[in-house]
Amino acid sequence: MISAGIVVTDREFREQIVECLQGLGVRIAFALETTAGQAHVLEATNPDVLVLDFSQPGIPDVMADLKSLEAPVSVIAVHHLGEPDAILAALRLGAREFLCPPLNQKALAEAIRAVESERTQREARRRAATGVGFLAAAGGCGATTIACHLAAELRRSGAGYVGLLDFDLAAGMAGFWFGANSSYSVLDAVHNLGRMDTSLWKGLVSTVQPQLDVLPAPSEIPLGGLPGMRGFAEVLRYARSQYDWVVADLAEHLTPLSLALLEDLDTIFLVTTPELASLLQTRRIAQRILQLNYPKAKLKVLVSRVQKDVVVSSEDIKTMVGLPVEGIFPSDSLEIVEAHASGRLMSPKCDFGRRIAQLAAKLTGKTVVEPRPSKFSLFRFKTQEA
Numbered sequence: 001m002i003s004a005g006i007v008v009t010d011r012e013f014r015e016q017i018v019e020c021l022q023g024l025g026v027r028i029a030f031a032l033e034t035t036a037g038q039a040h041v042l043e044a045t046n047p048d049v050l051v052l053d054f055s056q057p058g059i060p061d062v063m064a065d066l067k068s069l070e071a072p073v074s075v076i077a078v079h080h081l082g083e084p085d086a087i088l089a090a091l092r093l094g095a096r097e098f099l100c101p102p103l104n105q106k107a108l109a110e111a112i113r114a115v116e117s118e119r120t121q122r123e124a125r126r127r128a129a130t131g132v133g134f135l136a137a138a139g140g141c142g143a144t145t146i147a148c149h150l151a152a153e154l155r156r157s158g159a160g161y162v163g164l165l166d167f168d169l170a171a172g173m174a175g176f177w178f179g180a181n182s183s184y185s186v187l188d189a190v191h192n193l194g195r196m197d198t199s200l201w202k203g204l205v206s207t208v209q210p211q212l213d214v215l216p217a218p219s220e221i222p223l224g225g226l227p228g229m230r231g232f233a234e235v236l237r238y239a240r241s242q243y244d245w246v247v248a249d250l251a252e253h254l255t256p257l258s259l260a261l262l263e264d265l266d267t268i269f270l271v272t273t274p275e276l277a278s279l280l281q282t283r284r285i286a287q288r289i290l291q292l293n294y295p296k297a298k299l300k301v302l303v304s305r306v307q308k309d310v311v312v313s314s315e316d317i318k319t320m321v322g323l324p325v326e327g328i329f330p331s332d333s334l335e336i337v338e339a340h341a342s343g344r345l346m347s348p349k350c351d352f353g354r355r356i357a358q359l360a361a362k363l364t365g366k367t368v369v370e371p372r373p374s375k376f377s378l379f380r381f382k383t384q385e386a
Contacts, residue, residue: 001263001293002048002116006031008078009053016103017051017078024112027293035062045256046230049115051076051099054090063093073230074115076108129163129240132363133265134302136252136272137282142304143271144168144249145336146329146356148177151247152345153353153360155212160244163205164214167232167261168251172217175206177345182206185218189238190231196238215239217249229260236264254285262289267363268298269326273305274312283321300326302359307331327359 004026008014011033018031029045035056050073052062066073077090082100090098097111132150136143144166151164166174167186174180184204192200205213215235239246248265250258262268268289272282286299301323303312307330314325330351347353360366 001025001027002112002119003027003029003045004049004051004112005029005045005047005073006051007033007035007053007056008051009033009056010080010101013078013101013103017099017108020103020105020108021051021112024109026112046228046260047073048119048230049074049076049112051078052095053078054086054093054095055079055081060093066094074111076111129243129246130363131236131240131246131248131265131267133248133250133258133261133268135250135254135258135268135270135285137270137278137285138273139171139252140305141252141271141273141278142329143252143269144173144177146269146271146302146304146359147247147249148174149345149353149356150360150363151212151214151245152178152209153348153356154245154247154364155209156348157357157360157364157366159360159364161211161242162213162245162247163239163243164212164247164249165236165239166215166217166249167257168217168249169226169257170221170251172249172251174214174249175216175219178206178208178212178214180206180208180214180216182214182216183219185216186232186235187218187222187227189215189235190227193231193234193238198242201238201242213243226257229256232257233260233264236261240264253281254288259292262294262298266298267300269300269302270321270323271302271304272321274303274310279317279320286321286323296323299323302327302329304329305331326362327355329355 004021006014006017006028008017014031018028021028029047035058050066052075054077063075066075075095076097076099077095078099079086079090080100087098097107099108134143134147148164151162155162164174165186166172182205189204205215208214236246236248248261250261270282270285272278282301289299290296301317301321303317303325306312306328312328317325335346335350335352348357
């Protein structure tokens with residue numbers, strides 16, 4: 001699914017374009033009347049296609065700014081006059097198609113199909129890695145811990161080359177878990193997309209184990225303006241050309257950044273805890289993602305930080321959240337503290353480690369080995385309907 005932004009002054013014509021694009025299966029990122037003061041909207045959403053009214057002032061500057069983006073958009077020009085001079089000027093500035101009232105739906109559809117075809121060809125040239133993302137319902141859910149241990153288990157179990165990408169720009173801990181010594185981050189990868197190749201990529205990532213690379217989050221929280229969200233998606237797509245498995249830490253809550261990454265992942269794990277507030281937030285996030293037409297089959301739930309005197313009922317949570325529970329992870333707080341103190345991952349033999357191995361086996365299609373029952377499976381956790 002590609003996305004489109006629309007900046008067209010004429011309201012009726014703008015609504016016609018929106019209706020036509022939605023009929024073509026295009027996701028509308030925004031529909032505005034003018035570009036004035038809206039640069040942040042374009043930068044934040046970074047759509048695949050921009051339908052832009054060329055009768056507005058300052059269009060040459062807008063087009064120059066678009067070309068400077070890490071992942072430039074395809075521009076379809078709109079002008080109330082269909083004169084040859086206006087068409088030629090738009091094409092010279094970089095527009096790939098020209099529209100004027102009344103709407104030529106066939107021309108718009110052909111332009112969209114061309115953009116989709118180009119994207120399909122780009123992706124066909126990429127190695128088809130399996131992408132797995134972890135999105136926490138709230139802070140402290142343990143999504144990063146699970147993501148890091150899963151990446152290590154995939155490598156340990158012989159699943160192939162694994163890349164772990166930390167998109168938690170504010171509190172990324174993947175580099176810490178693995179002791180990654182790279183001074184570069186996902187932000188550096190975004191800024192260097194224009195010249196990215198295998199050699200540069202290897203210089204950005206940190207090889208923490210044989211066949212396991214980590215691209216950390218920035219060591220300092222970025223306080224300035226971030227690159228367009230589409231740039232981060234391009235980094236994820238490039239990573240899929242380098243590995244057999246890509247594991248992405250999507251941080252917490254549903255943000256413009258995590259939303260931009262979901263489409264390029266095969267499985268998205270929503271990580272929650274058994275507390276009612278966390279489960280309600282998980283349901284809200286799931287509903288929002290589904291409202292945006294993402295396939296429900298891609299979404300699964302992991303329940304983390306389960307205390308030993310509590311049991312999670314998978315069926316109860318599935319009823320409440322509306323998604324299947326793919327795994328339940330014990331707190332193992334003492335083991336986590338000891339692992340942090342010694343700068344290592346938790347043992348694959350502990351209860352948490354066995355459940356990580358079970359999750360990896362499900363993802364890779366290997367025989368699933370049920371973990372030994374533990375104390376916290378002697379009780380039953382009851383959820384409440386909101």
